[in-house]
Amino acid sequence: MSGDNMNPGREAIALLQRSGRWQIWEVALWLAAIAMIFILPSKSLILTEIAILALFAVSLDLILGYAGIVSLGHAAFFGLGAYVAGLFAKHCFSEPVTGLLVAGLASGAFGFATSFLVLRGSDLTRLMTTFGVAMMLAEVANQVAWLTGGANGLSGVMITPILGVFEFDLWGRNAYIYALVVLMVLTLVARRIVHSPFGLSLKAIKRNPMRASMLGVSPTRRIVVIYTIAAAYAGIAGALLTHTTSFVSPDVLAFSRSADVLLVLVIGGVGYLYGGVLGAVLFSVLRDWLSVVTPQYWMFWIGLILVIIVLVGRERISRWQTFLPGSAVSRLVNVRVAVGKNK
Numbered sequence: 001m002s003g004d005n006m007n008p009g010r011e012a013i014a015l016l017q018r019s020g021r022w023q024i025w026e027v028a029l030w031l032a033a034i035a036m037i038f039i040l041p042s043k044s045l046i047l048t049e050i051a052i053l054a055l056f057a058v059s060l061d062l063i064l065g066y067a068g069i070v071s072l073g074h075a076a077f078f079g080l081g082a083y084v085a086g087l088f089a090k091h092c093f094s095e096p097v098t099g100l101l102v103a104g105l106a107s108g109a110f111g112f113a114t115s116f117l118v119l120r121g122s123d124l125t126r127l128m129t130t131f132g133v134a135m136m137l138a139e140v141a142n143q144v145a146w147l148t149g150g151a152n153g154l155s156g157v158m159i160t161p162i163l164g165v166f167e168f169d170l171w172g173r174n175a176y177i178y179a180l181v182v183l184m185v186l187t188l189v190a191r192r193i194v195h196s197p198f199g200l201s202l203k204a205i206k207r208n209p210m211r212a213s214m215l216g217v218s219p220t221r222r223i224v225v226i227y228t229i230a231a232a233y234a235g236i237a238g239a240l241l242t243h244t245t246s247f248v249s250p251d252v253l254a255f256s257r258s259a260d261v262l263l264v265l266v267i268g269g270v271g272y273l274y275g276g277v278l279g280a281v282l283f284s285v286l287r288d289w290l291s292v293v294t295p296q297y298w299m300f301w302i303g304l305i306l307v308i309i310v311l312v313g314r315e316r317i318s319r320w321q322t323f324l325p326g327s328a329v330s331r332l333v334n335v336r337v338a339v340g341k342n343k
Contacts, residue, residue, distance in 0.1 A: 029274065033180055037173065044172035050284045051179035052240045057264045057276025058187055059233030065271030066194055067226050068206035070123045072258055073134030074234055076114075077107040079253030081235025083141060086154045086248040094160045096243040100182065103239035104232040111231020115224045131255070138253035153249035157242065168244070175244040182240060186233060187277065193229070194273055202226060266306060 036047055056078055063069040081103035088099045114133050118126045141148045148154055161167040166174050193199050204212040205219045212219060242248050251257070260283070268279020286305070290298035 026274070029277070030184060033184075037177060037180075041171065041173060044176040046284065046288065048172055048176045048179045048244050050280050051176065051183045052237050052244070053261070053264060053284065054277040054280035055179075055183045055186060055240065056234055056237040056261050057268065057280050058183075058190055058273065059230045059237060059276075060261050061265055061270060061273060061276045062190060062194075062226055062230040062233065064265065065273070065275070066199060066202045066206065067223055069118055069223065069227065070127055071118075071130040072127050072255070072262075073130035073132070074230075074261060075253055075255070075257040076130075076134035076137045077111055077231040077234035078238040078241075078257060079134075079141070080110055080137065081107040081238030082242045082248045082252040083148055083154065083238075084235070085239035085242040086157045087147070089159055089242070090154070090157050094158055095164065096159055096162050096178070096239075099243065100236055100239045103242075104236040107235020107238070108228050108232030110235075112224065112228040114231075115227035118227065119220055119223060131258075134253060134255065134258060138250065141253055142250060148248075148250075151250060153247060155247060157246045157248065159243050159246055172244070179240050179244060182236065183277075186236065187273070190233070191273060193226075198222065198225075263302070263306060266309060 033051075036043070040047065056074075059077070060071065060074050063071060084106040085096075085099045085103040088102050089096075093099070117129045117133070142150055145151075159168060162174065162178055166178070168175050168178075194202075201212065201217045201222055204217055205222060209219045238252055241252065264279040264283045265276055266279070267282050268277070269275030283302075286302060287298065290301050294301065
């Protein structure tokens with residue numbers, strides 16, 4: 001037997017290392033995001049929204065795409081982070097990076113406390129449990145109006161310059177840079193997590209929890225850990241929204257926000273990590289364009305796109321030539337082969 005066959009552990013490590021290597025399109029994606037600072041300075045506000053939505057989608061992808069936990073109440077962590085950041089800035093310390101950390105810790109702690117509710121039961125049970133948690137948190141925020149402002153929202157939030165140096169300007173340029181830096185750092189951390197042995201064990205749990213436990217992989221502990229991390233990520237995304245708008249409304253806990261982030265993941269791709277980023281870009285661009293072209297029916301067209309993606313399948317859409325007749329596909333393949341030989 002060869003040395004490779006004698007060392008399956010080395011093969012697994014080598015496979016993880018290859019999967020964790022940087023791809024050219026990843027570098028191009030981040031360079032394009034940075035270039036938007038200079039190319040589209042007048043669109044900084046919508047770019048900031050896209051960055052926040054992308055981070056929110058990445059947080060959901062960590063539990064949905066890698067652990068297989070379906071959630072209809074992920075907005076609970078987003079909204080909690082938004083309110084914690086607003087209250088912290090209003091009553092304690094208004095420096096945004098500090099508030100970001102506090103909001104992440106608060107949402108992470110809440111995620112840890114509620115993670116045990118999603119450990120048992122089917123996907124339907126988890127759906128209803130997460131939805132119920134979000135509804136309860138929204139009702140609490142509405143009832144304690146003396147603290148959260150109730151239906152009127154939390155106003156009077158004053159945010160000081162980032163790290164005491166970079167002040168939020170009226171055009172939103174620094175806000176976009178701030179949100180983009182946070183998105184990049186946390187996405188790279190998430191990338192490291194999913195390409196580690198821990199991330200590989202999450203995929204095993206998603207495919208077959210019983211077999212994974214038989215192999216010594218503890219589903220309970222790993223689900224609690226990734227659920228806590230995802231909750232912290234969502235809370236930080238909510239805090240970014242508070243810092244860049246200086247306002248918190250009950251909308252941050254609405255069901256529509258959880259539905260939107262699910263739609264973003266479906267458009268961008270579940271279980272790809274960068275699917276949340278790409279989905280946020282596509283969803284935001286489509287929403288803004290369609291709301292201008294057809295203000296009354298833009299939701300219809302987005303719904304139609306969603307139905308097409310689900311019915312046709314992402315793999316078939318990415319391989320568009322499979323829709324052509326057999327003879328056309330053959331000709332296309334022959335042309336590609338001829339071009340390759342000429343090169």
